[in-house]
Amino acid sequence: MAKPLTKTQLVAAIAEEMGADKKTAAAALEALTTVITREVAAGGAVTLPGVGKIYCRERPERMVRNPATGEQIKKPADKVVKMTIAKALKDSVNG
Structure with missing residues (x-):
């Protein structure tokens, strides 16, 4: 398995793909992160076309060990962030 991209590598790759400088790419990445965080924290969902859907799901109270x-202890209800991967991305990885 390959190592994941670091933030610096991701910003450089975005800048190259956009044909822009790294400062602009970093600002775009930061803005995207802010929008996703705000929307999901408010209980909404964000769909990234070709990538997937990020959403928040509530988990009920349950017994854990x-x-x-x-x-055995009782764990209170909480929320968890989930992501469903888009079919297009799955197909490009498997195809």
Whole structure:
């Protein structure tokens, strides 16, 4: 498995793809991150065409086990961020 891109490498790749400088690419990435974070935190969802859909899902209260002691404890309800991958991306990886 290849190593994931670092933020610096991602900004450089975006700048090259856009034909812009790294400062503009970094601002675009930061803006995208801000919009996604704000929308998902508010309970909405964001669809990135060709990539997937990012959304927040609520998990109910449930019983979990402490692996160190084996003790059963009740975990309160919480929210978790999920992502569904777009079919186009799956097909390009598998095809």
